[in-house]
Amino acid sequence: MQVEFATLPSVSFEERRHLPQESAIYFVTDPGGAVLYIGKSVDIRQRWATHHLLPRLKPMSGLRIAWLVPDQARSLVSIESDLIRDLDPPLNVVGAPTTKRLPRLADVAVGLMLRLPADLNADLKAWAKEDGRSLSNLIVHLLKRAVMSRPSPDTTPSPPA
Amino acid sequence: MEKKTVNLNVRMPADLHDRVKQQASRDMRSLNLEVLWLLERGLESVKSADEPERKQADAG
Numbered sequence: 388m389q390v391e392f393a394t395l396p397s398v399s400f401e402e403r404r405h406l407p408q409e410s411a412i413y414f415v416t417d418p419g420g421a422v423l424y425i426g427k428s429v430d431i432r433q434r435w436a437t438h439h440l441l442p443r444l445k446p447m448s449g450l451r452i453a454w455l456v457p458d459q460a461r462s463l464v465s466i467e468s469d470l471i472r473d474l475d476p477p478l479n480v481v482g483a484p485t486t487k488r489l490p491r492l493a494d495v496a497v498g499l500m501l502r503l504p505a506d507l508n509a510d511l512k513a514w515a516k517e518d519g520r521s522l523s524n525l526i527v528h529l530l531k532r533a534v535m536s537r538p539s540p541d542t543t544p545s546p547p548a
Numbered sequence: 549m550e551k552k553t554v555n556l557n558v559r560m561p562a563d564l565h566d567r568v569k570q571q572a573s574r575d576m577r578s579l580n581l582e583v584l585w586l587l588e589r590g591l592e593s594v595k596s597a598d599e600p601e602r603k604q605a606d607a608g
Contacts, residue, residue, distance in 0.1 A: 417559075417561055418560065419564065448558075449559060496560065496561060497559065497560060497561075497562045497565040498557055498558070498559050499557070499558050499559075499583070500555060500556070500557050501555070501556045501557075501558055502553045502580055503553060504551050504554075504584075505554050507588065507591070508554040511587065511591070514591070523556075526558050526560075527558065527561070529586065530560065530583065533586040534567040534586070
């Protein structure tokens with residue numbers, strides 16, 4: 388099942404109280420847009436009032452919750468299971484969580500303390516504002532673009548002898 | 549005079565953190581300096597990409 392995440396409505400994790408009181412599939416995404424968790428509920432706002440992942444997600448910044456109101460012809464359960472199978476989000480654990488080790492938060496996201504020159508910080512902030520994204524999200528986006536444009540050391544050919 | 553700096557905590561996917569760390573070690577820079585270098589390059593590329601559009605807009 389293909390989902391165009393860019394077109395889905397979403398709120399920041401901090402604004403989860405503004406989720407609609409609707410029956411939907413929801414997606415938790417990290418600052419880089421990767422899907423960390425997929426769930427379903429007949430009232431997603433209510434679901435996020437008491438979600439079991441809250442204590443693990445609260446320390447993370449830049450998360451978003453997007454949702455998809457499915458076609459009535461298909462059940463939430465079947466759509467959710469198809470999406471989990473296709474996207475394999477790291478926080479969706481198959482089976483009873485009490486008998487399986489949950490992935491640690493550190494396996495998914497890592498905190499990095501940066502010291503930026505004030506002028507660069509101001510430029511980035513202005514850019515983030517213009518793009519309508521958080522500063523953290525912009526930094527992750529730029530870093531991703533930069534490292535992906537450079538070949539990994541494993542694929543770099545050795546210089547001629 | 550020392551340049552004013554700002555501390556910022558950024559959370560990123562673990563695999564991206566690993567890639568930047570590897571790159572920093574390859575370039576013999578600290579992780580912070582590598583990130584700064586990459587961010588400055590990112591900003592420059594966007595500014596230079598904007599330049600022709602701006603010139604076109606000025607001409608139009």
